[in-house]
Amino acid sequence: MKVLVTGSSGFIGQALVRRLRAERCEVVGLDKVPAGTTDIVCDILDADGLAKAVAGAAPDAVVHLAARIDLDEKTDLSGYTANIEGVENLVEAVRQTPSVRRAIWTSSQLVCRVGYVPTSDTDYKADTLYGKSKVRTEEIVRGADGAEREWCLARPTTVWGPGMSAHYQRFLHMIERGHYFHVGQGPLWKSYSYIENIAFQYWRLLSVPAGQIHRRTFYLADYTPIDLIAWSDAFQRAFGSRPIPHLPNSVARTLALCGDAVNAIGLKRFPFNSFRLNNVLTQYQFDLAPTAAVCGPLPCDMEQGVAATVAWLRSVSGR
Template sequence: MRVLVTGSSGFVGGALVDHLRSRGVDVRGLSRKAAAGSLVGDLLDRPSLDAALAEFQPAVVVNLAAETDLKGAPKNGYRANTEGVSNLLDAVRSSRSVERVIWASSQLVCQPGVLPASDTDFDPVGGYGASKAEGERLVREADGAGRTWTIVRSTTIWGPGMSEHYLGILRLIQRGLYFHVGRKPLRKSYSYIENLTAQLATLIASPATSVHGRVFYLADSEPVELRAWADGFAQAFGRRIPTLPRPVAALLARVGDVMAAFGLRAPLTTARLRNMLTEYLYDTSPIEALHGPTRIDNAEGVRRTSAWLSSQSSSRASGSEADAPAA
């Protein structure tokens, strides 16, 4: 079986390529920039997709390429999530080799903390969530270009190699600048990266009748309890996290709103506080019926991630010392 992974230069795409290679799968990545073992292609460039499929002749495509707003407004206005999906559908329809496509969506097609009544019950969060909901609609409307199709909705993904956006919390903990808000337990469905790639590998190999036309939330079997999760990192970094009463946090958030209105960088805003305090749990029983429970628990994930982050910090410190001018 040959597998093509779009967005292979990203966190999840790169991890999936590595995971599949470790299992002996003939896999190639597709990204906009040339890289060893990958093909060059862009979802917004239909001819490049046709060329990649014709050259590699994959049986399975995992579409992880997307435009996000993690670094501000996207350059192409989320076109990769809509127009790019249309282009890939057309390319798959014209391909003689592709039998199955896994389409990556997001939990943000519906408000966090609100369980949708059906797979098409959308209440998206922002432009990104709306673009992912539209991408799902396009896949359904085209019946996956006549191939076996599956939609996966990811949640917060963490682990070694995670993006700077999500690393922000861990760096605050590492520097002793993070605080808990209130003492109420908060559970969230997170995805440790090695568990996520294993789940994707299962969907690639499962019988078509088990996955065709279905939506799966991919998350760890064990939700994180946010206080315990953050405290695990704090312990690894030799820190202790203080607790801020909710009324005080709400007041600081309102001050942050004012700062943000004047273009100043605010450590806490009302929107960020609301996100921190929103509990969201998703039903992972559908993916567990195929894959079983996820293997790496939160404690082990924290251990591996904190070790990785500490090694990254040490490498940067060593690099800075090496670059410093001699006295």
């Protein structure tokens, strides 16, 4: 199978390219940022360039990962054109490329606010502009019937593991240095995804019979939710750091308000505020049974993921 992966320089993209090559697929990586996993440097907002790139690659399948994924835009959706016009461009490029049999279109769990569990695939409750842009991603794909190919939508949750962003690296360094604290006694259940597991799930969505995925929407996460407290403690043990203390909710809320005040005077990097406290305390679990039925058992458990992540972090930190 020949697979075109857009966003191949990204966190998930690099892991997926590795997985597909391990599965003996021929992979063509496309991204606007050059990297070892990228064969074609192209911006998906360049409609003509994208159409030529897809046609030239002539893949059997496409996995669309390229997107703007931060939450920084506060004004309007125009900041997320990659997630709207970029998707429209790729839909048209796929439509014009006869070799493509299947496409997986990546959305996000943030088409609904964190903590809200939708009642249907189109029950949207986005509370960020990024989330709303991913609603448009889904609407474009559904409206075009996936460019009239076999298709499905994927909604990744929080993804962690080797290669994770600087934001998550800072979180792990806080645990390593003994600067992190738990809020309350927990547990705090969350549907997280280890990077090698989500790469495996994408591979399975590409390889199973069409009837199992066509026109469906899949949440991508580990099938067993993670308790944030147990997960953080696993990192603490792997680092050999001091045990993580528990802070009462009331004290954490007071500290978060102090962080809000510090942020308001321009010190944006203060590590704790009400937004982050809410993220910590908000639990979310999705029904992964449909995904498990299609993708099957995952290759890594939490402890394996923690060990690999700590080894990677030490290698990039020079420790």
